[in-house]
Amino acid sequence: MLDTPDTLDTSDGPQQRPQSLMLAFFGNHVLEEGELCVYSGSIIDVLGRVGVGEQAVRSTLTRMVNRGLLRRQREGRRMYFGLTPQATRVLQDGRTRIWKQGAVNDDWDGAWTLLGFSLPDSWKRQRHDLRSRLTWSGFGALYSGLWIAPGNVDAAGIVSELGLTAHVKIFHARADEATDIELMIRDTWDLESIAARYVTFDKRWTAHQGAAAGDDPIGTLLRLVSEWLWTIRTDPRLPARHLPPAWPARPAQETFRRVAAHTAAPAQRMARELLETAPSR
Structure with missing residues (x-):
């Protein structure tokens, strides 16, 4: 999206930058709620559930305000944060990529x-x-x-x-008939790296999907969406017919959507109970 997440592969999966997690949080719980701001303490609570400390959250909020991605709104002694038009465009683009386009390109027209x-x-x-x-x-x-x-x-x-x-x-x-499209694809994109991201995601979340929401659905959904965005961000949605057999994007996407369907409703219920919000003004 707007920012390129610096990530580190570990046995527990990609470690996301706080800004990437922050954008995923606002995409999950603010984007579709209209003009809404969230209390900073609520944001600290939710991101703490995925391992981001309070100081990191506060400094990330400040940086995102300075970059024009979030806006501040004071209510008494409390500070609330809402989306700017720029951040809204970024999140809507991500939502289109996830839910409308998908990870598999079966309808490429050449x-x-x-x-x-x-x-x-x-x-x-x-x-x-x-x-x-x-x-x-x-x-x-x-x-x-x-x-x-x-x-x-x-x-x-x-x-x-x-x-x-x-x-x-x-x-x-x-492309002209003389162009070998499959060779061009292999020369231009690192297919092994793209495929490895899908395989890693699928293995991690297939193992968890039986009890995906658990006791912390809001944290689970945040991890799920941010990891899926990390997984797809370098995938150009190449024509499926020009990719290697058994391309792993399709099963990984099915896993993502199954876990999301299982987790989204309890996460939204928890968000309504947990998040302190105020109308934007």
Whole structure:
């Protein structure tokens, strides 16, 4: 999404950055509730359930306000936090990716989006931001300054948000018969790494799905969604017919949706009891 999670693989799965967990929390419990702000103490409680300490939560809230992702609202002595329009767009994009597009691309029409860019050497941050957004949107580096994604991607919107329109060229095209699409895919994307993420996710959550919600459904749902977003963030949704047999995205997605269906309702009930909120003003 907007931010690239720095993660560390451990035997217990990916360790998410607090900002990624914070966005998942707001996506789970605020995005669909309208104009709503959440008390900081409630946020500290929920993120503490997945191992994020109070100081880390407070510093993350401050950084996200400074980045324009959250807004503060004081109610008496208490501070509440709500989504900004920028964060709302990020979360809606993630929701579309999870629930509408899915992880498996069975209906690819043969189209590709090509994006070429040339940025000054000193623009390291802009280059990092562009590559991060392109990766989330399904692009891979065909060559150093030429990126490609399956389907017709609204790359112009990405480039415009980053203020890089003057430095980017975008094309929509189809591959010539002389192009070996499966070879191009293997050369452009790290399929083994993408597949490994799905396999890891599937194994972890298949083992837990019998009692997924447990005594802490709100924490379980937060871990589930943040880990799924970490799993899919480098997957460009490549055409299924050009991927290796038994591609693991499909069973992993089925596991994710089963656990989500089992956990979402108790998590929402718990959120209504636990979270202290106030209408945005």
